[in-house]
Amino acid sequence: MKLLELRHLSTHYVSARGARVTRAVDDVSLTVGEGETLGIVGESGSGKTTLALSLLRLLPPAARIVSGEIWFEGEDLLTKSHREMRRVRGKRIAMILQDPLASLNPLFTVGDQVAEPLRVHEGASRGSAWARARELLRAVRIAAPETRVREYPHQLSGGMRQRIVGAIAISCGPRLLIADEPTTSLDLTIQAQYLQLLRDLQRDRGLSMIFITHNLGIVARMCDHVAVMYAGRLVEAGPVARIFSSAAHPYTQALLESIPRMADGRKRLTAIDGQPPDPVALPPGCAFHPRCPKVLDRCRKEAPPEVRVAASHTSRCWLAS
């Protein structure tokens, strides 16, 4: 069952006079099934946030979706009008951002903010929306929701704020939840609480989830599938267990080897040499070739196509084809 399918999506940022084009998302195809969690990993600037914003068509003015299709529940979101998109956002696709403080309005109470999407999308009355808000707070395990609904964001801790953002996201019963690095600003033990909460919500409500992170540990714990991005391209995608055990792309392999493991003690890490590429001046051919330990002559000139390595496991590398 496919809930979401991206076909050859490309989103570019164009600078003021059109002089510089950043291919933030370049020819990305992927699918998310019903009730599945897809992890998107990649380093800073690889285009993860841009991809998520493209799905919701919430891009900044400098961005252009230059090609592709976004199929969600059998409809192409790119053909929808702005009015129709507004009904998709928040109601059928919800999003959680990295910084909980920035996503909450300091001037309104928690209850107002959780109730708002219910009133906008479902036309609920104030009373019933507030009752639902209290239930939602209970669902995200906030103690004493009766008093918390009347408080303002600054009265809550970071972990609680992030839960409130979670409550707002699930308030209209979305089918797909996009979480863009939702735990980066949280403490380790609070992060563990939050991840468990998200998993429980997903199980109870049959949500599909896209989990954007650069923490491979979170992917290992949370996701069914993983998509690895490098310089705007999807370089590898597949089931989590398979990618962790037999990654096909040299970047994924190197990434997995470069993270310290608790069990390995003080063993030397295998580092990836060099720097991430400049997004406006990507290397020709395979963008990873200046850092790739297995680089071939061909990689410097021609960009590799996406190839199927195994069932639902693809890789964008000449070695795989």
Place this chain on the structure above:
Amino acid sequence: MNGSGPAAGSSRAAALTLAWRFASFRSEGFPVLPVLILSVLVLVAVFANVLAPHDPEVGALGDRFRPPAWQEGGTRDHLLGTDHLGRDVLSRLVFGARVSLVVGFMAVIFAGILGTALGILSGYLGGWVDQVIMRVTDAWLALPALTFAIFLAAIVGPSAMNIVIILAAVYWTRYARVIRGEVLSLKERDFVRLAIVAGCSKRTIMRRHILPNVVNSGIVLATLMLGVVIVTEASLSFLGVGVPPPKPAWGLMLADGKKGLMAGYWWLTVLPGTCIMLLVLSANLLGDWLRVKFDPQLRQL
């Protein structure tokens, strides 16, 4: 979301944008017009001797109250007319630019050096040094600037150099305030901490790590202060406690010309008034642009 603008309208839009920028009411665009005006004024001030057709301080009584050349009774010899002593208005405006700019720039620079130094000391050293400097600054800022300047001028007597000193003494506090605030946040930056760890002395840290990082704010502030200082200078001259006559200062020209306003001698007031306005406006527009360019945080000044 992924449409491009209609191509046909775009060239006209570009022309409009250019015109708009030229007028420079928009802070993002480089303020062409203000910079042009300022440069012309600076050039005029520098080459006053060459440009002025007459001696600005000597007039012919027979030529009193001549209107500008294009009006009836005007002559080619005095393009912008003459004043109540028969002195050439154009020449006085040209030399007046020199007086205004020299006094303005020097006052702004002196005030800037004093205020920046005290702001850095106050912000970085903290403790009683900070207490003392900030108390003085508060007291200073509580006084109305112009009244204070008049008071000082009355004490030290009029002369161009004294005006510079008075203006610097009145306005240094504005720098001290802003710079101190900057230093307080700079002080918490890691590179300052690392300089302490490296064993640098306080003096070295203030000179090498703090000063270069507040210079931008100092320049922005100086540009914005230029207008204020020039208006104050003109006011002092207008009130007779500024640049002493017969020196050609714009404020002085206004004061001399105001009696003739009733009699229809408009050029004696309108022309110096316009010069002051253009200079102040240009300095402010340039300062605004610099402020946004260098540091958006300074906006709430």
Place this chain on the structure above:
Amino acid sequence: MAGPVVEALHLTKHFPVRGGFLARETAVVRAVDEVSFSIEPGRTLGLVGESGCGKTTTAKLVLLLEQPTAGMIRFEGRDLQTLDRTMLHGYRRSVQAVFQDPFASLNPRMRVDQIIAEPLVTHERLGSGEVAKRVARLLELVGLPDRSADLFPHEFSGGQRQRIAIARSLALSPKLVVLDEPVSALDVSIRAQILNLLRDLQAQLGLSYLFIAHDLAAVAHMSHTIAVMYLGRIVEIGDAATVAATPKHPYTQALFSAALPSHPGEKREEIILAGEVPSPLAPPAGCRFHPRCPHAMERCGREEPTLLREAGRLVACHLYEGVIPARS
């Protein structure tokens, strides 16, 4: 030299904070409370704990950026408080630092060679030729090209800036380098480079590190000894491999269980703590961890446990005090 490079004994730092309307009542944040540790030559002490538990404050105390409220720091066996000016200068030379944010650590108005040479020219009288030579050697040591010397920091990426910061910290051949989250701000693919570099430098130069991080795996990877802090106190300290493999304190256990697996197959017992980290303004009485502790006993709310030896490390928890004395 046999003894530890730096020892902290009952190091305490309280910050007064103004509370209330009239800014009269002052409360204190017990940022660091009675913390003791020692760092041996050529070894790494890893310091972990959640945000606000006092790791950076501890680092600042060691770097003399803050004055301790109580307790002392010993440098090669001598109390810092008793040192005269020249010997304090010696301490400054021997203890350097690398901070988390590579964008804030370098003065944007100085060139890279000036930045790296600053500790050198502050402490030694050297000709400009000699300084240039030393800078070149340091750049080589951290793997940056020679021409970097003439550039400004903004021309470098985060990872490269962190290399510059490391080069600077090594300019005086220090004995101890304090590393406060040196890789947290860096890209995943760059972190391993920097961690390897730090390890290589340690082996090459015999440096000691005080390594602070959120990432437990990175701490386990870098450290010989691990100290776990909670609300200003060390709750467990001991050999890195031992602590990582068999944590004893309930908080350490929860922390290590919350550390994410590096592989989906890696099954771990998950201990999800309830509640939030309490405010250091009003730490709970007794054991500071007791409101969240899954093993809390009645006694834990009353008596603060002290660090005691247990299975090859020190743990502050009543669970390990053998016979629990009868209530009085």
